[in-house]
Amino acid sequence: MTFFKHLRIAGTLLALGAGMMAASQASAQSVTDIVKRGKVRIGVLIGAPPYGSVDSTGNAIGYDADVATLVAKYLGVPMEVVQLTPPSRIPALEAGKVDFLVATLAPTPERARAVMFTSPYSAFQMGIYAKKGTPIKTWADLKGRTVGVNRGSSVEREFTNREKELNLKILRFEDDATTMQALFSGQVEAIAGPDAQANAAIKARGETETEVKFFFGMQPNSMTVRKDAYELKQWLDNVIYYIKQNGELNAISEKWVGGPLPQLPTF
Structure with a gap:
């Protein structure tokens, strides 16, 4: 009886040890841990071109993917890209599915309670977009309208904060591309979103009836760690400081956004 009891205890300890090792493998917390493992797992955004989308073969492409490739180069290890939608970014990081995020994530105080942010590596203007004939010049002009926004994005709160005051009907979508499509199809009357993503969608569609109505802020985006x-x-x-100084980050901005890297805040 004692022998089998000890055998069960030993088996339990082995299983716990294996689980802890697997968790450690999945959620490396330092550069040394990542290099020892021989691979870095980076979460990147998809569904928000030009910052993130997938090509015809299913591979992630865009601003974030190119920045992630640079980071992996300086780590000196192969990269495993984990494709994420906006709502899945922080949960994937917290669950240890990725080592860190390069996923167009705004460093808000609310998010900073759960994760840590680096200095920003990108930034864009946030605006309200609608059809040319829609009379919108200010927030007040959105009163009573059906509006769309990317679920889990930092701009979502711009609508939720004004929902009661303006009697908004807010429709939430999984990514920026789907949000823009809702505007194109007439499912919503206006959307809030980043200028680079909106301009990319308008250009790709050859849309001539959609325009920015007004801008309401600048959003910097940071890499994110546990x-x-x-x-x-x-x-x-x-690394962010280095690739800003040597021009590599500016080259990525020129390639994907069509303009130079904006002045990025630091903290």
């Missing part, structure tokens, strides 16, 4: 990954965050901050 709360206790201080060393990894510091290293990523260094």
Whole structure:
């Protein structure tokens, strides 16, 4: 009886050890951990061209994918890209499915309670888009309208904060591309979104009846790590500084956004 009891305990300890090792493998917290493992898992955004989309073979392409490739180059290890939609970004990081995010994520105070952000590596203007004939010049002109927004994005709160005041009917979509499609099809009367994504969608469709009505802010975007990954965050901050200074980040901006890298805030 004692022998079998000890055998069960030993089996349990082995299983726990294997589980802890697997968790460690899945959620490396430092540069040393990642290099020892021999591969980096980076979460990138899709469904938001030009920052993130997929090509005809299903591979992630865009601003974020190119930045992630640069980061992997400086780590000196192969990269596994994990494709994520906006609502799945932080949950994937917290679950250890990725080592960090390069996923067009705004460093808001609410999010900073759960994760840590690097210095920004990109930024865009946020605007209200609608058909040319729709009389919208200010927030007040949205009163009573059906509007669309990317679920889980930082611009979502711009509508939710004004929902009661303006009697908005808010429709939420899984990504920027689907949000823009809702505007094109007439499912919504206006959308809130980033200028680069909206302009890319308008250009790709050859749309001539959709325009920006007004801009309401600038959104910087940061890489994102788990709360206790201080060393990894510091290293990523260094990489961001380096690729800003050597022109590599500007080249990515020119390639995907069609213009130079804007002045990025630091913190």
